[in-house]
Amino acid sequence: MSAEDRTETMDDAATSADAVPAVESLDEENTLTRDFVRRVSDLLDAGETDQVYDLVERLHPADVADLFELLGADERPMLAAAITDLMGSEVFAELNDHVRELLVESLPAGEVADIAEQLDTDDAVAMLEDLDHEDQQAVLAHLEPEDRAAIETALSYPEESAGRLMSRDFVAVPGHMTVGDLIDYLREDRDLANEFWEVFIVDARYHPIGTCALSWILRCPRGIALTDVMKRDQNLIPVDLDQEEVALRFQKYALISAAVVDPDGRLVGQITVDDVVHIIQEEAGEDVLLLSGAGDGDINEPIRESYASRVRWLIANLLTALVGATIISHFGGAIEKLVALAALSPMVASIGGNAGTQTMAVAVRALATNQLTRANTGRILWRELRVAMLNGVTVAALIGIATALFFANPLLGAVIATAVMVNIMTAGLAGVVVPVLFDRFDQDPAVASSVFVTMITDSMGFFAFLGLAVASGLV
Structure with a gap:
């Protein structure tokens, strides 16, 4: 140039x-x-x-x-x-x-x-x-x-x-091959998948009988039969298994890839860890958003879809709030005699609601990750009740002393302390039982648990506080 x-x-x-x-x-x-x-x-x-x-x-x-x-x-x-x-x-x-x-x-x-x-x-x-x-x-x-x-x-x-998640780009070979046969096959066949981590060994019916990692293949002598070096223990994924369960298997067994089989046990695809990473992220975010009733929670979601997914839970919450309002209306006379009851009632309900949300979040996550099962439900329930008891004693003591001093009324302090203790214990119970019941009836525990737990803690908070106030002769 x-x-x-x-x-x-x-x-x-x-x-x-x-x-x-x-x-x-x-x-x-x-x-x-x-x-x-x-x-x-x-x-x-x-x-x-x-x-x-x-x-x-x-x-x-x-x-x-x-x-x-x-x-x-x-x-x-x-x-x-x-x-x-x-x-x-x-x-x-x-x-x-x-x-x-x-x-x-x-x-x-x-x-x-x-x-x-x-x-x-x-x-x-x-x-x-x-x-x-x-x-x-x-x-x-x-x-x-x-x-x-x-x-x-x-x-x-x-x-x-x-079945939706799997890829059909995989490598499967018969068990009669040797390592050398497999290496030649991988080099010569131009139609094979471009990216794979293991080779699936199949029988005459195309049922997977083992796997060979590429690292094994490269390090073994050419004359050794694949059936002598393959790993026979496999984590076979049914084609209709929910993607959340797929992700849990990958996480539990530290899988890089896994074979997907149809109802007859034939190999139809594979799932790799890069697909599962997206699923783990998606499912984790989905549960959090379902707990809040925010739908997909995607900022790119059309406004109409966001509105439809959120408003129904707000309406449901409105209906459940009527239970608390009904309880308050029955104690209207007591509230008129002691205005402090009106000021303090929301505090009791709010503390119980927060305690219930904490327990519910733990329970929903444990259900999603298979940490909470039928085998340990009783033990987890007892654990959360003990945590609720400790939290209840601490918070009840603080709010009871503060109320007694502020209103110069020791009995009012004792009443609100007892009500808070009762409500936090109720929250601990409801936060586990409600999600577990949804799960037992094959419903997503993250979808509606928060509405029912909030209803229970609000109702119990108002009932315990106002009921104790009347029963103790405070009003």
Whole structure:
């Protein structure tokens, strides 16, 4: 290249760099900066799609997915149109469910099919499962027959099951092979999965009989039979097993991957730890949000869906609050004689409610992680009652002394201390029993436990305090 040509090339590079002013894309926390997101937004509004492409091209696929989530809903289809050939499988695999659904609905069926063919089966299923039936069929019609059959089979399994989660890209070989045969097979067959950690050994009926880790295969002499080095003890995952149970198995047995089998015991897929990490995060967040009645709790969730998921629990809470209001109404005469009862009653109910929430959170988590089972329910209940007793004595003593001094009424202090003690003990009992009962009836204990525990602690708080006040002759 001549000096003149090099100068011209440098000028072109400088011109290209000047076309997109330098702007830091990531901050010290490795998240997209406000200035970068604003720059992309301004360029989209101005129709400068080439400059948008130049900016986004530099990003990692995970950061591109974050960019979609940070932009407004009306800007996301514009960004997708501007960076069409950057919208690969890596980006779609990282997208938030609600954002991905919006993008998929805005793209032609053929483009969605092209993306689905690049994805692993589990990621393709996640992309298509929330589409309307007509849109889903339109995309499936553009797929290759083999890919379509795999995705349709996965969609036939229950939601949040191992069948939806598993990948069909795995390596399975017959047991009569030697280590050398297997190594040659792995090197020569170009249609095998690109990423795997172990090889499944199957019998003539395609039932898994063992596994061989790649590290074993590489270190064993070529002439040794696979059946002599394979690990026979396996953690086989039923295809209809709930994904939360799948995650618990991976966590309990420190699995990297596991075989998925159909009802007949045939090998149909595998689940790897990278899929399970997402499930653990999703399920942990889901339980917290269910306890609060906040639905999915996703900031990208449509407003109407957020409203529908939250308002029903607020209405349920309103109805259960009527129980406490009814109890208060029966003690209206006592409250009129001693106004302090009206001021102190909410304190008793609030303390009990907080104590119940603490115990309930522990119980729900223990149920979710299989730490609380039928075998140890009695022991856990007794443990939480002892914790409640200690908490009750401490809090009751503090509030009793403070009330007696503030109102110059020792009897009032004794009444509120006793009521707090009773309510915290009730909270400890309800915080375990309510979630366990929901679990025994095959209902998610995180969904409605908080409403019922709050109703019990509020009602008992008002009843114990006001009832003791009347019974003690305080009013």
